[in-house]
Structures are given as C-alpha cells and as structure tokens.
Amino acid sequence: MDPLSAGASVLAFVGILNSLQLVYETLSSIKDGPENVRLVANSVGQLRSIVKQLQRQQSLTDLDGEAQLKQCADDVDAIANKLARLHISPSEKRGGKIWKRIKAALSEKDFDRMNKVLSSHSSALSLRLIVQQKDVVIECRDQILLLKTDVAKRQDRAALQEDGSSSSGGNEVPPALQSQMDTMLQILRQLQAQTPTQPTNQPAVVEISDEDLVVEETTDGGDVESNVCNQLSETINELCVLIGDNERTIRSDDADDIMEKLEKLLSYAKSDQLQPIRGVLDPEDSDRRGELSRDIRRVSRHLMSSTRLSINEGVQKKALPAGIRLLRQQRQRREFDIGAGRLAISTTEWRHRFREGTTRSCAGDSDETQEADARNFSATLTFFPSKGSIQKRMLAMSIRQSELMKGNLLTIPSISVNRVRPRDSEVFSLVEIGDLDGLRRSFAQGMASVRDHDEHGRSLLSYATEQPDICKFLIECGLDVDHIAPASWDGKGELRVSLLNGQFYSDNVNIIQCRKLILGAGADPSIKTEIDGIPFSSFENIIDFGSPGSIKAFLDIGSYFIDIETCDVMRERSTPLLRHCMGLGDGYSRDVIALLLQRGANVHAVDTYGRSCLHLAIRATKGPNRLEEEFAALAVLVRSGADVRAEDDWGRSVSKTAYQGLSVDSGSYPGDLWDSVLAACGYQVSEFRRHYPRRARYTRDYPRRIFEKLWEGRQHLCPYWDEDRESRVFEVEDADD
Known part of the structure; x- marks a missing residue:
C-alpha cells in the first residue's frame, strides 16, 4: 500500500471509530427505551470492537476491504448525524431520560433497520478479519519451518567441518537467526490470542476484549456500570471458550484458568455498580442487595476451597429423607441486564430440624433419637x-x-455451557411428542445435547412436563429441576417459567406424574x-388454580x-387455605x-384485612352451577371449627x-347458600337473619327450583320456605348497608 493510501486508511479508521463512539x-445512556434500542447499542459495541482490531492489524489492504470499510463508515456516519442533530447534552445523557426526544425523531422501525445494517457490517468485517488472521498464522508457521530447516542445514555443515570436541558448538543457533525465530513465535502467540478458538461445527466469532468494550473517559455512574457489564460479558465469553462441550470432573488444580475466570466472574457479579432489573423480587431493597453480595462472597469461598469441579455433567438433586422439618428459609434472586444478555443470581439458605437415630447398646436393643438443627446453602449463577x-x-x-449432624458436606461445584437453539428445532419436538x-x-449422533x-432459556425438561x-x-441425565427460564407472556409481558407451572387446572395423569417426578x-x-411482575411460587399457583390431584402431589x-x-x-398476609378459599x-x-385441614392448616387464620376463610369463600361463590361443591366446602369449614360469627377489620x-x-346473575343465592349450610351444621338460621330479613331474588340462573334443591331434605329448617313459591325472574336491586 502506498503512503497516500495508507494515510487515507488511517483516517477512515479514525472517522468510523469516532462516529461509533x-x-x-x-444509545447506551438511554435507560427508558424499548428493547430494540439496547440491541442497536450492542451491535454498535460489537462493530466498534471489530474495527479496532482491524485498525491494529491494518488488515484491510485490498480494494474490496477498503470498499467494505468505506460503506460501513458511510452508514455509521449517517446514524451519527441523525443523533447529532438532536443536540443532546452530556448532562442529559447522564440522566438517562432522553428516549422521548429520540423517539420523536426516530421510530422503532428506524432502530430495527439500524440494527440490521450494523449487524451486517459486523458479520462481513469479522469474517474478513478472521480469514486474514488465519492466513497470517499459516504464513508465520511456514516461515518458522523454513527457519528450522535452515538451522538443521547449518548444524549438518558444522558437524562435517568440526571435530567431535567442537561439534557441540555447531548446535548453537546463530543469534540473528534465533532472534528471527523468537520474533515469529511472538507474532504467532499474539495472533493465537486474538483469534478465538471455536468447535469445528460452530461458526467462528471475533472475540471482544475488555479493552475494546470499555468506553474511554468514564465520567459518570452509567459509564462505570457499562464497564462492569462489558467485563462480565468478556469473562463469560472466555469461560464458554475454556469449557467447551466436554463432560468431565477434574481436580481444581488442573483447572486453574477456569477457576480464575469463575472467581473473576463472581467478583464482578457483586459489584455495586450493577443495577438489577426492576420488578425482580424487590430490587430496590438495599439491605437485601447487601445480603446478596455477602452470599456471592460465600459462593466464592466455597468455590475456591473445593478440590474438584464438575463440567457439563449436570447435578442430580437428592430427595430429602423423612423426618426433616423446615424452620426458616431465605432467598435472594437478582437479574442484571449486562448488554450481551441477562445474568441471574439466586441464593437460598434454609434451616431445618431433623432426627438421627443413635444406639445405646452394642446389641442394638435400645435406641434413642437425637434432634438437631442444621443449615443448608445453595447458589446458582446463570447467564442467558x-x-x-x-x-x-x-x-x-x-x-x-x-x-449434617456429623459435619458439613459440600457438593462438587458444577459449571456447564449450554447451546441455545431456535424454538422450532427438532430436539424440542422430539421431547414434546414423547419420542424417547x-x-x-x-x-448419540451429536445432532443435539441434553443441555x-x-x-427463551427453557431446558429440554421444560418441554417434558407431559411425557x-x-x-x-x-x-x-442431571437436568436442573429448579430451573427457571424467562418467556414471553401473550406478547405483553414476561413471566418466569418454573417446571412446576402450567396447566394447573388439568388432572391429566401424565401431567401429575411428571410433577411427582420433578418434586x-x-x-x-x-x-x-x-408473573407479570408479581412474584408467585409454584405452590401458590397450584393452590390458586390447581386441580385436587396436583395439589395433593405437592403436599405429599x-x-x-x-x-x-x-x-x-x-406482601399480603395469607395462608394456603385462605388463598384456596x-x-x-x-x-x-x-x-x-x-x-389442607388434615395437613394442619389453621381454620381460624385471617388475611391482611382480617377476613376469615368463611368471608373469602362466601365472596367467591361462582353461582348455582356449583351449588353442591360450594355447599360441601362451606360445611367442611364450619364443621372443622371455623367461626361463623367472625368479623373482619371493618x-x-x-x-x-x-x-x-x-348479584345480577345469582340473585339471593349467596345468602340462601349460607343459611342452608348453617342449618345443616345445627345453627338457628333466624338468629343470623335477625338484622337481615330475606328478600327473595330469583333469576334465570337461580330460579325457585334451585332454591328448593338447596334446601332439599331440610325444608323444615328453612324459616322462609313458604314465603314465595313462585319461580319468577326479579330484577336484582342494590342492597343498602
């Protein structure tokens, strides 16, 4: 390349890097924008990294490469000029609330087009960089082979010319030649470090270094957070390359690189600069954030003290033995958007009490049980x-x-790298249809993996909940039975999917059997x-919406x-019994x-507003079409000791x-149902009706014949049986207090 062209190339690199900056x-300062804005910012960061590597390599020496760079520069300049015309000040960028101004000038479709253009340039330039790097590597290797051949020839000539005493000197490589070899080896190592190692069946990707991603002149909190996110992304990428697809358990001493990266990852994860995603289990609670940092330090200590590391092997949880009783449980969960994806950190600490048998005599004819408290701790860190x-x-x-009562048991830490496939991949269909x-x-053919x-982050086990x-x-195979994955919900929100969620109403034998296996x-x-930003557990969902068979499986x-x-x-006080009512x-x-009552539920419990199970059950009546079930349920509560005279906080x-x-549909059904239950349980209805005389309200859904069915066999206990025997439709009037 002539000096004039070289100077033009340098200016092109400088111009495109300034525009990308x-x-x-x-875009990275926008905190209140939609998802496609963040995607464009990610694409800009990736393209910037590739261009910087090309600048260092000065590898676009051909006309096609220069044309690609010029086209890229023109497209990036066009985007930069659109943003520059908005005249956004540095103080506005630091505030992060500039989306309203930007969306007035650029639509979301504009951002989608930007992302496509930038991604296209990243792919083209990345491929060109990788090809040229590999060409240089091959050329360097060829030169080293020539140098080695030259050395061998020199040694042969020296051996013929010198006697045995001086032949040892012939093995010495001339200083100039040794210097050339050292230089070539250094170049090879640098190129190898810059060229990412990929499995043969995976597309090569240019690795993005910390230096490439860090934005210079970090002056505010947003830039610091961006730096931490970039460092996290880089560390995760390095771990994925180091671990690969091999399944093995190795000694920690033999995995220094992996352990070093894991420790680095944990140190970044507990950084105060990372801001959790809103809506993920009280992210604004600073005290809880401090507890999470403490738990991450605890994970780091356990990891560094472990002697072995399980790689890509999965972890099989063991069912807890009988006789263990949970005393207290505390969880922390946070999700962080780090640009390249989401990092989720979950920790759980629980204290339980258990009994352990001890034998007092050698013959074993006298046993005692010893009771003790114990603590368990678990943690998971997931990047998607x-x-x-x-x-x-x-x-x-x-x-x-x-x-345990006799000491601590630390399981082998587990780390895995899992492929992300499209939802319509064959492996998911095989699981869904039950083709084992x-x-x-x-x-076996390597077309898919159990991992x-x-x-959306769902494992194969998520597709197997009916098989x-x-x-x-x-x-x-070791898949995580506690795996939680994000997934879209009707295109309007996001819900965290647990393996135990879904199809709560169904009493399908296969679904219940799968739940039993997972539990x-x-x-x-x-x-x-x-679910839509509200935290629920699988058990709470089952209590709210589940079939009796599923609820029994959970309790058993x-x-x-x-x-x-x-x-x-x-944050509202309740119990499973109250929720179900x-x-x-x-x-x-x-x-x-x-x-629930058989398992020890308190029939006298009240919710945040002082409402009892009877208050809630009366309010939740569905109408005459469920007459028999609602009558039986209320009767079970009353006969189990529920207070029929209970009052709420009002x-x-x-x-x-x-x-x-x-109600318009059910008329006076709720009151008539309550009276029938009271009478069946031995109470005088007239005593409860003293201040609320009955006014019959029959509707199409609640005619007189349903009323008579409600009191069938107990007509003599109904104080208003003969008041109105006509089956007519009445307009339901609003009742005054």
Missing part, C-alpha cells in the same frame, strides 16, 4: 444471551452445601417466580419446602379444603357478607 455513548448477542451459549454454575428413542438417537436450551418417560430420563427429584415448589412430595401457614403474595380459578374444592360479619352479596 458517539452513537454508542448516546440476548437475541442480538453474538454469544450463542448459556452459562450456568451451581454450588450446594449441606450441614428418537431423542437418544439425536444425542440444549431454546431462545413421564422422557421427564424421568432427563432428570436422570421427587428435589424440586422446590416454594421458589418464587414472576414437596412438603419439606411448604409452610402450610404462610402464603404471602404481593378465594376461588381464583374454577372455584374452591371441598377435597382440597379437607386435605366489622363486617360472615353473614353480612353473604346476605348483602347479591
């Missing part, structure tokens, strides 16, 4: 790439410590996930994790109520709730 600083990221691997790390033989063949996840055979097979493998049904198998007296949703799904069930009694609960 302006675009990146502007965003859709626009060049990283297509998911990273997951877990560690668990169990305290086809799935095994796919694994594959879809683009018991495949569900059992995947659990035995039996140690899944925790009390882990809270998010997952009882260790379930507190029968606590069910806090949206709210009838949020198809309505409450007499079988579920009886089961002084509203159960009877007042029933008698004033008129």
Whole structure:
C-alpha cells in the first residue's frame, strides 16, 4: 500500500471509530427505551470492537476491504448525524431520560433497520478479519519451518567441518537467526490470542476484549456500570471458550484458568455498580442487595476451597429423607441486564430440624433419637444471551452445601455451557411428542445435547412436563429441576417459567406424574417466580388454580419446602387455605379444603384485612352451577371449627357478607347458600337473619327450583320456605348497608 493510501486508511479508521463512539455513548445512556434500542447499542459495541482490531492489524489492504470499510463508515456516519442533530447534552445523557426526544425523531422501525445494517457490517468485517488472521498464522508457521530447516542445514555443515570436541558448538543457533525465530513465535502467540478458538461445527466469532468494550473517559455512574457489564460479558465469553462441550470432573488444580475466570466472574457479579432489573423480587431493597453480595462472597469461598469441579455433567438433586422439618428459609434472586444478555443470581439458605437415630447398646436393643438443627446453602449463577448477542451459549454454575449432624458436606461445584437453539428445532419436538428413542438417537449422533436450551432459556425438561418417560430420563441425565427460564407472556409481558407451572387446572395423569417426578427429584415448589411482575411460587399457583390431584402431589412430595401457614403474595398476609378459599380459578374444592385441614392448616387464620376463610369463600361463590361443591366446602369449614360469627377489620360479619352479596346473575343465592349450610351444621338460621330479613331474588340462573334443591331434605329448617313459591325472574336491586 502506498503512503497516500495508507494515510487515507488511517483516517477512515479514525472517522468510523469516532462516529461509533458517539452513537454508542448516546444509545447506551438511554435507560427508558424499548428493547430494540439496547440491541442497536450492542451491535454498535460489537462493530466498534471489530474495527479496532482491524485498525491494529491494518488488515484491510485490498480494494474490496477498503470498499467494505468505506460503506460501513458511510452508514455509521449517517446514524451519527441523525443523533447529532438532536443536540443532546452530556448532562442529559447522564440522566438517562432522553428516549422521548429520540423517539420523536426516530421510530422503532428506524432502530430495527439500524440494527440490521450494523449487524451486517459486523458479520462481513469479522469474517474478513478472521480469514486474514488465519492466513497470517499459516504464513508465520511456514516461515518458522523454513527457519528450522535452515538451522538443521547449518548444524549438518558444522558437524562435517568440526571435530567431535567442537561439534557441540555447531548446535548453537546463530543469534540473528534465533532472534528471527523468537520474533515469529511472538507474532504467532499474539495472533493465537486474538483469534478465538471455536468447535469445528460452530461458526467462528471475533472475540471482544475488555479493552475494546470499555468506553474511554468514564465520567459518570452509567459509564462505570457499562464497564462492569462489558467485563462480565468478556469473562463469560472466555469461560464458554475454556469449557467447551466436554463432560468431565477434574481436580481444581488442573483447572486453574477456569477457576480464575469463575472467581473473576463472581467478583464482578457483586459489584455495586450493577443495577438489577426492576420488578425482580424487590430490587430496590438495599439491605437485601447487601445480603446478596455477602452470599456471592460465600459462593466464592466455597468455590475456591473445593478440590474438584464438575463440567457439563449436570447435578442430580437428592430427595430429602423423612423426618426433616423446615424452620426458616431465605432467598435472594437478582437479574442484571449486562448488554450481551441477562445474568441471574439466586441464593437460598434454609434451616431445618431433623432426627438421627443413635444406639445405646452394642446389641442394638435400645435406641434413642437425637434432634438437631442444621443449615443448608445453595447458589446458582446463570447467564442467558440476548437475541442480538453474538454469544450463542448459556452459562450456568451451581454450588450446594449441606450441614449434617456429623459435619458439613459440600457438593462438587458444577459449571456447564449450554447451546441455545431456535424454538422450532427438532430436539424440542422430539421431547414434546414423547419420542424417547428418537431423542437418544439425536444425542448419540451429536445432532443435539441434553443441555440444549431454546431462545427463551427453557431446558429440554421444560418441554417434558407431559411425557413421564422422557421427564424421568432427563432428570436422570442431571437436568436442573429448579430451573427457571424467562418467556414471553401473550406478547405483553414476561413471566418466569418454573417446571412446576402450567396447566394447573388439568388432572391429566401424565401431567401429575411428571410433577411427582420433578418434586421427587428435589424440586422446590416454594421458589418464587414472576408473573407479570408479581412474584408467585409454584405452590401458590397450584393452590390458586390447581386441580385436587396436583395439589395433593405437592403436599405429599414437596412438603419439606411448604409452610402450610404462610402464603404471602404481593406482601399480603395469607395462608394456603385462605388463598384456596378465594376461588381464583374454577372455584374452591371441598377435597382440597379437607386435605389442607388434615395437613394442619389453621381454620381460624385471617388475611391482611382480617377476613376469615368463611368471608373469602362466601365472596367467591361462582353461582348455582356449583351449588353442591360450594355447599360441601362451606360445611367442611364450619364443621372443622371455623367461626361463623367472625368479623373482619371493618366489622363486617360472615353473614353480612353473604346476605348483602347479591348479584345480577345469582340473585339471593349467596345468602340462601349460607343459611342452608348453617342449618345443616345445627345453627338457628333466624338468629343470623335477625338484622337481615330475606328478600327473595330469583333469576334465570337461580330460579325457585334451585332454591328448593338447596334446601332439599331440610325444608323444615328453612324459616322462609313458604314465603314465595313462585319461580319468577326479579330484577336484582342494590342492597343498602
């Protein structure tokens, strides 16, 4: 290249880097924009990294390469000029609230077009860089071979000319030649460090270094957070390359590079500069944030003290032995958007009490049980790439410590790198339809892996919740039964998907069997996930919407994790019994109520507003079409000791709730139902009706014949049986207090 062309190339690099810097600083400062703005910022950062590497390599020496760079520069300049015309000041960028100004000039479709253009340039320039780097590597290797051949010839000539005493001197390489070889080796090492190592069946990707991603002149908190995110992304990328696809358990001493990267990852994860995503389990609670940092330090200590590391092997949780009782449980969960994807950190610490048998005599004829408290701790760290990221691997790390009566037991830390595949990939279809033989063949042929996840972060086990055979097979392969994945919800929000969620109403035998397998493998049904920004656990969802069969499975198998007296949703005090009596799904069930009471539910518990189970059940009546079930459920509560005269915090009694609960469809059904239950349980209805005389309200849904069915066999106990025997339709009037 002539000096004039070289100077023009340098100016082109400087110009495009300056434009990319302006675009990146502007877009990355937007804190209230949509997803496609963040994707464009990521694409700018990736393109900037590639251009900087090209600048250092000065590898665009051909006309095609210069044309590519010029086209890229023109497109980036056009984007930069659009943003520059908005005249956004540095103080406005630091505030992060500039989206309103930008969206007035640029639509979301404009950002989509920007992302496509930038991604196209990144792919083209990245491919050119990799090809030229590999060409240089091959050329360097050829030159080294020539140098080695030259050395060998010199040694042969020296051996012929010198006697045996001087032949040793012939083995010495001339200083000038040795210097050339050292220089070539140094160049090779530099190129090898810059060229990422990829599996043969994966597309090569230019590795982005910390230096490339860090924005110069960091002057505010947003830039500091961006730097931490970039460093996190770089460390995750390095770990994915180091770990690869091999399955093995190795000594920690033999995995120094991996352990070093893991320690670096944990140190970045506890940085105060990272801001959690809003809506993920109280992210604004600073005290809880401090506890999370403490837990991450604890994970780091456990990791560094472990002697072995499990790589890509999965972790099989063991079902807890009988006789263990949960005393207290504390969880922390945070999700961070680090640009290239989301980093989720979850820690759980729980204290339990258990009994251990001891033998007093050698003959073993005298036994005692010793009771003790113990603490367990577990943590998971998961990175899931965003859709626009060049990283297509998911990273997951877990560690668990169990305290036993005779000492601590620390399980081997586990780390895995999982491929992210499109939702319509064949492997997910094989799991959904229950083709176990086809799935095994796919694994054996290398077409899929047990660790594959879809683009929403769902594992194969998420697709197996209706296929018991495949569900059992995947659990035995070590898939995480507590895995939580983000997924779109009707295109309007985001919900965290637990393996135990979904199809709550169904009493399908396969679904219940899969739930039993997952719970039996140690899944925790009390882990809270998010539905439309509201944290719910799987058990709370089952109590609200589940079928009796599913609820029984949870209580039978997952009882260790379930507190029968606590069910806090949206920070409102409640219990599983109270939640079920709210009838949020198809309505409450007499079988579920009886089961909860049998397991120790407190029939006298009240919610945040002082409402009892009877208050809630009366309010939740669905109408005459569920007459028999609602009558039986209320009768179970009353006969189990529920206070029929209970009042809530506003002084509203159960009877007042029933008698004033008129509706257009059901008429006077709630009050009539309550009276029938009272009479069947031995109470005098007239005593409760003293201040609320009955006024018959029959409707199309609640005619006189349904009223008579309600009192069938107990007509003599109804004080108003003969008041109105006509089956007519009345307009329902609003009841005054």
